[in-house]
Amino acid sequence: MRFQLALLIILVFLLAGLVQGASGQDDPCIRAYGTTSVERFVADLQHSVAVDDRAHVAEMIRFPISIAVKGKSLTLRNKDQLLKYYNVACDSKVKGFIAKQHVSELFCNWKGIMVGRGEIWINAVGRSSPLKIVAINNNPPWSPGDN
Numbered sequence: 655m656r657f658q659l660a661l662l663i664i665l666v667f668l669l670a671g672l673v674q675g676a677s678g679q680d681d682p683c684i685r686a687y688g689t690t691s692v693e694r695f696v697a698d699l700q701h702s703v704a705v706d707d708r709a710h711v712a713e714m715i716r717f718p719i720s721i722a723v724k725g726k727s728l729t730l731r732n733k734d735q736l737l738k739y740y741n742v743a744c745d746s747k748v749k750g751f752i753a754k755q756h757v758s759e760l761f762c763n764w765k766g767i768m769v770g771r772g773e774i775w776i777n778a779v780g781r782s783s784p785l786k787i788v789a790i791n792n793n794p795p796w797s798p799g800d801n
Contacts, residue, residue, distance in 0.1 A: 683762035687778060687785065692767060693757050695776060695785045699769075703744065703752050711744065712736045716779060716786035722793050743790050748773045750798035765789075771796065 684692055695714075702710040712733040719736070720729045721743045730736045736743060751770025761768040766777030766788060775789035 681760070681762050684760060684767065687762075687767065691785060692760070692776075696755060696757055696760070696769070699774075699787075700752055700755070703749050708737055708740045708744075709733075711740070714787050715790075716777075716788050719788070719790060721790050743792050745792050747794055747797055748790065748792050751794075754798050770794075770798070 699711070699714060701707075702714070715733075715736060717733070717736075718729050718731045720727050721739060722728070723739065723742055728739070730739060730743070748770075751773045755769050766775045767785075768775055771794065772789075773791050773794055774787055775791075776785050777788045778785050
């Protein structure tokens with residue numbers, strides 16, 4: 655009986671460790687990208703969007719990148735195209751999610767680092783490559799204030 659109780663207690667602790675996920679700076683996935691690099695990138699993105707530095711935001715994107723325009727996918731192949739569609743790509747909802755993002759609440763998986771509810775994805779192309787925005791999911795059906 656004692657052995658079964660001890661085994662049950664160990665099993666509970668093991669399962670609790672598996673269920674509880676890390677987030678933000680504690681996430682091994684975030685650490686793999688370099689916690690400081692991620693913090694700087696997100697802060698730089700937030701500042702650039704806040705001051706409407708469109709050219710700098712364009713520098714932070716890996717091309718080609720697709721956005722939704724009037725319900726259809728449009729592939730932007732370079733910075734000039736992004737600047738032309740900037741207000742569509744970085745609509746008010748996307749800007750809101752970027753502004754509200756706390757590094758401690760970032761989600762990370764095999765796709766990269768997620769900002770908001772997936773409005774922006776960040777990744778590095780290669781081992782020594784800098785972080786870049788690799789996906790923009792503009793015009794989401796929810797708002798930054800939704801829970």
